[in-house]
Structures are given as structure tokens and as C-alpha cells.
Amino acid sequence: DVKVTQSSRYLVKRTGEKVFLECVQDMDHENMFWYRQDPGLGLRLIYFSYDVKMKEKGDIPEGYSVSREKKERFSLILESASTNQTSMYLCASSPYLDQPQHFGDGTRLSIL
Amino acid sequence: DAKTTQPPSMDCAEGRAANLPCNHSTISGNEYVYWYRQIHSQGPQYIIHGLKNNETNEMASLIITEDRKSSTLILPHATLRDTAVYYCIVRVSSGTYKYIFGTGTRLKVLA
Numbered sequence: 001d002v003k004v005t006q007s008s009r010y011l012v013k014r015t016g017e018k019v020f021l022e023c024v025q026d027m028d029h030e031n032m033f034w035y036r037q038d039p040g041l042g043l044r045l046i047y048f049s050y051d052v053k054m055k056e057k058g059d060i061p062e063g064y065s066v067s068r069e070k071k072e073r074f075s076l077i078l079e080s081a082s083t084n085q086t087s088m089y090l091c092a093s094s095p096y097l098d099q100p101q102h103f104g105d106g107t108r109l110s111i112l
Numbered sequence: 113d114a115k116t117t118q119p120p121s122m123d124c125a126e127g128r129a130a131n132l133p134c135n136h137s138t139i140s141g142n143e144y145v146y147w148y149r150q151i152h153s154q155g156p157q158y159i160i161h162g163l164k165n166n167e168t169n170e171m172a173s174l175i176i177t178e179d180r181k182s183s184t185l186i187l188p189h190a191t192l193r194d195t196a197v198y199y200c201i202v203r204v205s206s207g208t209y210k211y212i213f214g215t216g217t218r219l220k221v222l223a
Contacts, residue, residue, distance in 0.1 A: 004155070033210075042213035043156075058210060090155050097209040100146065103155035 003027070004104035006091050012110045019078040021107050023091030032074035033092040033101060034058075034066060043090065049074055050097065081111045116200045121218040124194075130187040132217050134200030137181040144203045145176060146211065147185045149196040156199065156213075159185065190221045 007022035025032065033048040035058075045058030047066040055066050063085060067075045074093075078085055088108050092101040117135040124130040136145060144163050148156040160167055160174045162183075167174045173186040187194055197216040203209060 035211075037213075040215065042215065043211060045210040048210070092155075094209075098144075098203075100158045100161060101211065102158060103148075105153075105155045 004091055004093055004102055006089075006104040006107050008107050009105065010108050010110075012112060013078075013081050014112055015081060015083060017078075017081045017111075019081050019109070019111075021076040021078075021089055021091075021109070023074045023076070023093075023104060024072050025074075025091075025093040025102075026072065027093065027095070027102075028071065029093040029095050029102075030071075031094045031097055031101075032068065033094075034064075034074065034076045035090045035092065036060070036087040037090055037106070038087050046076065083111050085109065086111045115212065116202055116214045118198075118200055118214060118217045120215065121220070123220050123222055124187075124190045126192060126221050126223050127189055130185075130190040130194065130219060130221070132185040132187075132198050132200075132219065133182065134184070135182045136200070136202050139180055139202055145174070145180075145183050146201040146203055147172070147174065148199045148201060148213075149194075150199065150216070151196045159198075161203075190219075192221050192223060195219060195221045 003026045005024045013019050034046040035043040049055045049068040065077045088106050090106045091104045094101045146161040147159040150156045162174045176183045199216040201211045
């Protein structure tokens with residue numbers, strides 16, 4: 001089974017802090033994704049990566065950056081956290097772009 | 113991008129088949145229909161996907177109408193552990209291949 005592991009289930013940070021969310025997958029997948037999930041808005045794609053050191057913006061990249069130095073790890077960075085970034089963050093991976101994505105259990109981030 | 117419409121909630125008796133409908137009338141020819149479910153406080157779990165033929169796996173069956181404007185996910189023998197929010201998703205078939213999640217159907221399986 002595919003395993004996508006997100007480093008924290010719950011995280012509380014303060015406004016202005018730099019926040020790192022980590023995601024690791026164990027299936028040698030080429031593609032990794034970061035989404036946020038908010039009530040009534042569904043999932044929205046923040047960034048995705050189709051190879052090491054490669055990244056593409058999704059629909060809502062503002063205020064975020066990503067890093068993929070190794071194939072198995074994809075990090076989401078909130079450069080200067082704001083309260084409107086309080087959300088559930090979901091990481092996903094897939095072997096090819098047109099294959100099903102497999103999700104981690106999410107990180108519920110609160111920015112105070 | 114195609115959108116999906118699902119009923120907000122449904123109930124199903126334990127042991128009975130759960131039939132979850134989805135409307136995707138604006139789907140284009142090369143877009144797949146995916147189904148995921150999300151149990152509270154967990155990430156979405158992949159169930160099944162299809163293009164135009166009916167599909168079956170160990171979890172569920174997917175029935176897609178001939179015009180592809182709607183589909184039905186069938187859980188043949190629902191259990192209490194199937195209580196979750198079920199998302200019908202149309203997948204963009206180029207570029208990011210992102211998912212467009214709607215608000216889903218909250219399925220409650222009753223004992």
C-alpha cells in the first residue's frame with residue numbers, strides 16, 4: 001500500500017512565523033501535491049511537483065513556497081504565516097500525473 | 113473545468129447497497145470520473161475511477177451513463193465503517209491533473 005506521511009497532524013503557530021509542513025511518500029512516486037481543504041471550498045491545489053527540484057504553481061500559491069530536494073519528500077513553506085492560512089493541509093502523491101493520487105492524513109494548522 | 117453535483121447527505125441501512133449519485137453534465141471526452149471518501153479527521157481515500165465503461169474493484173462499483181453526464185458509486189454491502197463523506201471528482205486531463213473536489217455526499221450507514 002502507498003504510504004504518504006505528513007509530519008504533524010496538528011500544528012499551532014503565530015502570525016508572522018515561518019512554517020514548514022513536511023510530507024514523505026514511500027512508493028517512489030514522481031509527482032507530489034499540496035492542497036488545502038476549507039469548509040465549503042473543497043480542495044484547492046497550492047503547488048505540485050513532477051520531479052526533484054521541479055515545481056508548478058497551483059490555483060492558490062500566494063503566501064506559500066515549496067521544496068523538493070529528494071524524490072520522496074515535498075515540503076510546503078508558509079513564508080510569513082497569516083490567520084487566513086488556518087486550514088487543513090493535505091499532501092498527495094501519484095506515480096504518473098494521470099494516475100490516482102494518494103493522500104496523507106493531513107495537517108490541521110492553526111495560525112493565531 | 114467540469115463541475116460535479118452530489119446530494120448533500122444520504123442514509124443507508126447496514127448490509128444494504130449504498131448507491132451514491134453524481135451529476136457531471138459538463139464533462140469533456142477525456143476527463144475521468146474519480147471517487148474518493150473522507151472519514152472524519154483523515155485524508156481522502158481513493159475508491160475507484162473510470163472513463164466511460166463500468167468499473168468494479170474490491171471496494172465498490174462505478175456505473176457511468178452512456179452519455180457520461182452522470183455516474184453512480186455502489187457500495188454493495190455497506191458497513192458502519194463506510195460512514196464518510198464521498199466525493200465525486202472530475203479530473204482535469206492535462207497540465208496539473210488537479211482534482212476539482214465538490215462538497216460531497218455525507219453517507220451515514222445505520223445499524
